[in-house]
Amino acid sequence: MSTTTQQTAEPTRAPAVSRASRGLAQRYALLGIGVLLLLVCLAAIPSFRSLRLVTTMVNGQSIILLLALTATIVLRTGDFDLSISQTMVGSAAVVAVLSGHGVSPALAIALALLLGLAVGALNALLVVVIGVDSFVTTLGSFTAMAGFCYLVTGSRIVAGVPDFFVNFSRSTVAGIPTVTIYAWVLVVVLWFVYQRTPLGRYTLFIGGNRNAARLAGLRVSAIRIGAYLVSGVLASFIGVVFAGYFGAVDPSVGGQYMLQPFAAVYLGATALAVGRFNAVGTLVALYLLTIGITGLQLLGAQTWVTNVFYGLALMIAVTAAKLAGRKTRAGLS
Amino acid sequence: MSTTTQQTAEPTRAPAVSRASRGLAQRYALLGIGVLLLLVCLAAIPSFRSLRLVTTMVNGQSIILLLALTATIVLRTGDFDLSISQTMVGSAAVVAVLSGHGVSPALAIALALLLGLAVGALNALLVVVIGVDSFVTTLGSFTAMAGFCYLVTGSRIVAGVPDFFVNFSRSTVAGIPTVTIYAWVLVVVLWFVYQRTPLGRYTLFIGGNRNAARLAGLRVSAIRIGAYLVSGVLASFIGVVFAGYFGAVDPSVGGQYMLQPFAAVYLGATALAVGRFNAVGTLVALYLLTIGITGLQLLGAQTWVTNVFYGLALMIAVTAAKLAGRKTRAGLS
Amino acid sequence: MTAALEVRGMVKSYGGARALDGLDLHVAAGEVHALLGQNGCGKSTLVKALTGVHSPDSGVATVFGRELTYPVTAPHTHGIAVIHQDIGVVDQMTVLENLGVNAGYGTRLLGAVNTRREKRVYGDLMDRLDISLPFDTLVSDLAPAERSLLAVVRAMRLLEAHEGAGQLFILDEPTAALSGGEAERLLALMRRMADLGAGVVFISHRLAEVMEVCDSMTVVRAGRAVATSPVARTTREDIVAAMLGRRMEDFFPAPPPEPVRSGVNSARTRLVVDGLSGDVVQDATFTVHAGEVVGVTGLAGMGQEELPGLIAGVTTPRRGYASVDGTRLAGRSPREAIDATLALVPGNRLRDGCWIAGSAAENLTLPVLSRFARPWGIDSAAETDHAAERMAEVGTFPNDPRLPMAAFSGGNQQKVVFAKWLQTGPGVLLLDEPTQGVDPGAAHDLLEDVVEIAERGSAVVVFSGDHEQLAAICHRVLVLHHGRTVAEITRASGELTEANLLHACETPAAA
Amino acid sequence: SATGASSSSAASSAPVTGAAAECAAQAKKDVDAKREPLDLVVPTQSIDVGALKGKSLWFITVTMNQFSTDMAVGIKEAATAAGLSTVLYDGQGSANRFTEGMNQAIAQRAGGIVLVGIEPSLISAELSAAKAAGIPVLNTLNSNPDEAVPDGMFANFTADFTADGKTAAEWALNDSGCSTDVIVVKSSTIPVWNHLADGAVDAVKELCPDDCETTVLDVDAANIATDLASKLQTALQKDPDVNYVFVVWDSGVPYAQPVVASSGTKAKIIARDGIAPSLQMVAAGTQALTVATPPPGWIGWAAADDVFRAMLGAEPSGLVIPTRLIDKDNVGSGSDADVSPNYTDYQSAFSKLWGVA
Ligand SMILES: Nc1ncnc2c1ncn2[C@@H]1O[C@H](COP(=O)(O)OP(=O)(O)OP(=O)(O)O)[C@@H](O)[C@H]1O
Ligand SMILES: Nc1ncnc2c1ncn2[C@@H]1O[C@H](COP(=O)(O)OP(=O)(O)OP(=O)(O)O)[C@@H](O)[C@H]1O
Ligand SMILES: [Mg+2]
Numbered sequence A, B: 001m002s003t004t005t006q007q008t009a010e011p012t013r014a015p016a017v018s019r020a021s022r023g024l025a026q027r028y029a030l031l032g033i034g035v036l037l038l039l040v041c042l043a044a045i046p047s048f049r050s051l052r053l054v055t056t057m058v059n060g061q062s063i064i065l066l067l068a069l070t071a072t073i074v075l076r077t078g079d080f081d082l083s084i085s086q087t088m089v090g091s092a093a094v095v096a097v098l099s100g101h102g103v104s105p106a107l108a109i110a111l112a113l114l115l116g117l118a119v120g121a122l123n124a125l126l127v128v129v130i131g132v133d134s135f136v137t138t139l140g141s142f143t144a145m146a147g148f149c150y151l152v153t154g155s156r157i158v159a160g161v162p163d164f165f166v167n168f169s170r171s172t173v174a175g176i177p178t179v180t181i182y183a184w185v186l187v188v189v190l191w192f193v194y195q196r197t198p199l200g201r202y203t204l205f206i207g208g209n210r211n212a213a214r215l216a217g218l219r220v221s222a223i224r225i226g227a228y229l230v231s232g233v234l235a236s237f238i239g240v241v242f243a244g245y246f247g248a249v250d251p252s253v254g255g256q257y258m259l260q261p262f263a264a265v266y267l268g269a270t271a272l273a274v275g276r277f278n279a280v281g282t283l284v285a286l287y288l289l290t291i292g293i294t295g296l297q298l299l300g301a302q303t304w305v306t307n308v309f310y311g312l313a314l315m316i317a318v319t320a321a322k323l324a325g326r327k328t329r330a331g332l333s
Numbered sequence C: 001m002t003a004a005l006e007v008r009g010m011v012k013s014y015g016g017a018r019a020l021d022g023l024d025l026h027v028a029a030g031e032v033h034a035l036l037g038q039n040g041c042g043k044s045t046l047v048k049a050l051t052g053v054h055s056p057d058s059g060v061a062t063v064f065g066r067e068l069t070y071p072v073t074a075p076h077t078h079g080i081a082v083i084h085q086d087i088g089v090v091d092q093m094t095v096l097e098n099l100g101v102n103a104g105y106g107t108r109l110l111g112a113v114n115t116r117r118e119k120r121v122y123g124d125l126m127d128r129l130d131i132s133l134p135f136d137t138l139v140s141d142l143a144p145a146e147r148s149l150l151a152v153v154r155a156m157r158l159l160e161a162h163e164g165a166g167q168l169f170i171l172d173e174p175t176a177a178l179s180g181g182e183a184e185r186l187l188a189l190m191r192r193m194a195d196l197g198a199g200v201v202f203i204s205h206r207l208a209e210v211m212e213v214c215d216s217m218t219v220v221r222a223g224r225a226v227a228t229s230p231v232a233r234t235t236r237e238d239i240v241a242a243m244l245g246r247r248m249e250d251f252f253p254a255p256p257p258e259p260v261r262s263g264v265n266s267a268r269t270r271l272v273v274d275g276l277s278g279d280v281v282q283d284a285t286f287t288v289h290a291g292e293v294v295g296v297t298g299l300a301g302m303g304q305e306e307l308p309g310l311i312a313g314v315t316t317p318r319r320g321y322a323s324v325d326g327t328r329l330a331g332r333s334p335r336e337a338i339d340a341t342l343a344l345v346p347g348n349r350l351r352d353g354c355w356i357a358g359s360a361a362e363n364l365t366l367p368v369l370s371r372f373a374r375p376w377g378i379d380s381a382a383e384t385d386h387a388a389e390r391m392a393e394v395g396t397f398p399n400d401p402r403l404p405m406a407a408f409s410g411g412n413q414q415k416v417v418f419a420k421w422l423q424t425g426p427g428v429l430l431l432d433e434p435t436q437g438v439d440p441g442a443a444h445d446l447l448e449d450v451v452e453i454a455e456r457g458s459a460v461v462v463f464s465g466d467h468e469q470l471a472a473i474c475h476r477v478l479v480l481h482h483g484r485t486v487a488e489i490t491r492a493s494g495e496l497t498e499a500n501l502l503h504a505c506e507t508p509a510a511a
Numbered sequence D: 001s002a003t004g005a006s007s008s009s010a011a012s013s014a015p016v017t018g019a020a021a022e023c024a025a026q027a028k029k030d031v032d033a034k035r036e037p038l039d040l041v042v043p044t045q046s047i048d049v050g051a052l053k054g055k056s057l058w059f060i061t062v063t064m065n066q067f068s069t070d071m072a073v074g075i076k077e078a079a080t081a082a083g084l085s086t087v088l089y090d091g092q093g094s095a096n097r098f099t100e101g102m103n104q105a106i107a108q109r110a111g112g113i114v115l116v117g118i119e120p121s122l123i124s125a126e127l128s129a130a131k132a133a134g135i136p137v138l139n140t141l142n143s144n145p146d147e148a149v150p151d152g153m154f155a156n157f158t159a160d161f162t163a164d165g166k167t168a169a170e171w172a173l174n175d176s177g178c179s180t181d182v183i184v185v186k187s188s189t190i191p192v193w194n195h196l197a198d199g200a201v202d203a204v205k206e207l208c209p210d211d212c213e214t215t216v217l218d219v220d221a222a223n224i225a226t227d228l229a230s231k232l233q234t235a236l237q238k239d240p241d242v243n244y245v246f247v248v249w250d251s252g253v254p255y256a257q258p259v260v261a262s263s264g265t266k267a268k269i270i271a272r273d274g275i276a277p278s279l280q281m282v283a284a285g286t287q288a289l290t291v292a293t294p295p296p297g298w299i300g301w302a303a304a305d306d307v308f309r310a311m312l313g314a315e316p317s318g319l320v321i322p323t324r325l326i327d328k329d330n331v332g333s334g335s336d337a338d339v340s341p342n343y344t345d346y347q348s349a350f351s352k353l354w355g356v357a
């Protein structure tokens, strides 16, 4: 079986002539939808025209954006890392509990990051070294980490996270909270790595065709292991941010942060760089969803409406991108 | 991107000589672990020796088993259907609400099944006809269905499901509740279809190499569409069973039923027919996990222990199966 | 002369099966050395051991006097550049991205890639090689031959850096997917490198090429070197005898007696292609009769890659149609064509031909599986027996239908795919590069089966860039240029030779 | 029941009218009464638990959160004191596990079951089975005290959630001088949260029909962490005059907190339950109010007491869980001793009642 995110599975084929135009239409479909939606909201909903609204909207998504960006790292190499949301909560719990015992912030952070590194290493060991399917392995570490969260917190909410952490996440620079700045910095860093550096291309190469990558002389295993380690450490960094942002850690919330980041990532993979997990597309996708949902909320929509919107938006956006990019497709050449 | 469950990703290679022994070891690794675990539990925990406990344990998993079996259908063709758990709850909600309005059971069931068919058709349209990635599409329909569940129930728990449905799920035949019988019947049916009929082989081939399947004259699109439709209808049938089993429908529970079935399916794909999604392996995997968790609970373990066990069991079982089956592995030829 | 490559006692087992069994090999600097052998004898395994894809169990390899340590990392730092048999490209990435991967895109791991410089480097390189590839196109949009060229260009970048002396080039069946002209350019390049002092290891099943360009050769059988000599002092017949362990009379079977195509006693027309057009192919129009073997050729990208898919309904034609035995095909699905008794053996085996994790039996019986369906389920015993028989017919080794396809060598996988279609007794058989990567012994056997099926009244169309083969087995060959049929050379005219075909391909105006 | 569905009229800066004065007076009276420390509540009838030795007491909870973990400590202590064993079963928020927990309890012949936070209609068949097996089941914290006892259970042991909602609202009215604009956050799939929200909304409507405003946010129970933040921030943008956010359960406060902090409004966060982290936050000033129950350990003892009574065939104790307003004025250090000064040794009160002191 081996669930992979092989990028080769269904080669989209197009005749040489339409190569350029296809790219454009497909590339900006999502961005277009996003801008359109924003304009509609601005026109139809007066309260949308407040800067404050836009900033809170954006800030509120920062933790999910951070998670989604982290998810792209392993996805690009063709594997899954479903465990990140629990690693985040686990690390947040470690920070909160240790701080409660008077451990210094620096040491607490160091231990939290070490936890992330350990989870990443375990995932890498099983998936890369032993070769177990990544979906089921990281589903396993997701669940095991959920247990860990209950363990360290004694199944209780740990409140009273020290001000150091609260400031770490919430203090503002030019009006923008640091949590948002972290997310944007990560977008820029990942954009650079993915788009501009050999490493970014290697990850894509590995995700696209692992054997080909091996034949091309890439250190496939090293890069895949590295991806899991970075994913784990980043997840625990997000955990530190999480602890400060909320000021308290509820050990049971990990599951709620599992799916949304992946939805944004997959949607983002249809934007800007079609079919490639990428940072900027993820950001656009997430903000697109947020604009839509906020607009609906302002119009007084009920819970079911936002869920239906979220689901349909996912389906419609990927379908639009697909249709925009399709001229001919079919079997072999 | 196109997340697929391509079965080709990492062919396991082994020399002809050790083929037989390898097959055996790998094939029965999971079964062996399960039996061992059962024996340990029987020896160590007196209350495990009660028949009542064992039947409780088995019956309690029937809904999840039904979902897991349903998940195998689309997985075999190389796609995901993440929406089944919400389709189940949505159909259960439809049954409960309609019954509350005095609609006859037959009509309520028919409409619930129609809902499943519609969800399956939507998934099939987007994934098969338009060609959108199945992971993100069905994550979308999952979320949209979550909204639907809130809509039909008015975001409240709907209680008072008529006795007809309660009996449908709970009445016993030879001491075995019908819900368990449904699950076992589905195991047998799927076992037969998967192992013994051309259709079962075709689904596997389509999951393994869609191009080759199409070139070999298989009706690839028809079979994939069929898989989604059957998946949707089965999910809504499980919804009917669900409504009767619980006697009330909480619209918010869909998410709770999302991951466990997939964990069982992936674990099951390491048992009995290595690397192939199958029915009997899924059953074995699920019961293995249940035995372990029940044993731990009887020993008085806390929540975190059962979570950690569940996670580690997943990881260890797939790793064991992998290692048992591995003599050599390496690149491609 | 110094040795460019010296291999002593190389052993490599996959589990219990020995792929290399104490292989010795000596390649001198300045020579093109052919590495020959039957499918599955271990050639690619040696390449992989030398380039770090996997490590050998034992044995010593020295490259220009420097002993390799295993696993070999960054082979180009040892002066080794390689083109692997399975080319190693990613469909969903662009040509430029695929080109730069083995050269680290000319920068550090986290340095910024200078795209303009990359384009310049590869642009210059391709100019010199007389190759042209669009940089920003996805590889999925390339034709098979273009992919091979991509691999050539990619490997050349590393070689260019230190042209000539001190370099070892290894090319594992680089020409398998190339047509005559492109193959020639590649061979010329290889020659030039050797003349500049490099060592070149050339793996190919096309013995004509080997005789033309190589200085010496080593024949491998079952993982051991069984013969080694200068090419000048051997013949194709000797080489094949060393490879197979028996002598082979001819390399190609003779075509069946030519059917009468018109008049009262004419053979019936089985395949009609009328005005068929696709993205490249324009107005393909021809008929094939029962008992006929017709070839279709052309340079890469001229349409002979596209045509089989159009006829078989894999790709829907823009205009025109094909009909089989009078049944006009709508061209929407391969199934329709199969129902009309048309069979297509695809050119890209891994992508279109087989399910690599499935067993040989499962792959082989796929189109006829319903024959084994009983009320109580598939009769597995009958299925396995049937598969074993069919595999024996085409000489698959090992003949164990329960092995996964991945456990067979490339050539043996091809035989299974072949057997899959032969068993359906097709009325029209389309073969896309049927002997690609298949050793001469096996190729002869496969083609014999083709001739036999034609004799029994099927119409056979062979799409290939291998002119020697076409000239040998076809009654007539159509030559495509920019999608149009520009020539038809018939056996009856006496003009059907390899040289004429090549000429017709390269100078269509003259034809 | 939906976002922004129920808002009474606007205009918060109206002059203090007679109605407003009446509202302020009423609110102050009620608030002052609810501010006082709670008396220790214990049943009046004593029982002899000697006959229960060796039996088992099952504690099946919707999920092991702050509250149920603390309550479990009380259950365990109480059972140990009476000579029973305990089994803690964590429902992990999953309906499937609720039924399995009940079935296991029945299969293992539990002496009695304390069911916490689990909607009884989801396990109706198991409740019938428990009743048939003679296992008493106590319905804890799933309803108001006066609601009908579900089939198969012997009593409701709970607080008056509607009254608690009212109390929280009155505190806000009093605090704002009856110019209250409150957002109430709940999830309508949880019945007692509906009671809390209804109690608050009705109280505001009754006491301050013209000058106050209420908005109810219904968040998705399956995605509280993310949905709460998103809905709350939109609601705060829509109505910048909001001065109270009533999150009807304490453990939702952390998700509201960053939103309120970054919204630029001066809204105060109020909540209900009185779990330890919230008491700390009230002491620290990040949460303005909680409507606190006595320590969860006491609830555990009292629930065990009720089940023991049922096991012995005695009448239910009929206790209602009392609650107290806790804000910065009476929170002290946030410790149990400060918040529930009369509950420092409830254990011995029960032990005496049971004859095991
Ligand atoms: N995993 C495996 N298990 C058992 N036998 C194997 C396995 N892989 C390959 N073999 C056998 O080893 C032999 C050599 O195969 P190999 O792939 O090296 O052939 P090859 O020389 O590359 O042929 P080709 O020209 O067809 O590519 C074959 O007989 C093949 O059947
Ligand atoms: N990864 C592998 N696992 C197991 N066996 C393998 C593997 N790769 C190759 N083999 C086997 O090793 C033997 C040598 O294969 P190799 O690919 O070297 O043959 P080859 O000489 O290159 O053949 P061809 O001419 O078909 O390319 C074959 O029997 C093959 O089946
Ligand atoms: Mg080879």
Ligand SMILES: [Mg+2]
Pocket (backbone or CB within 6 Å): B333, C040, C044, C409, C410, C411
């Ligand atoms: Mg090979």
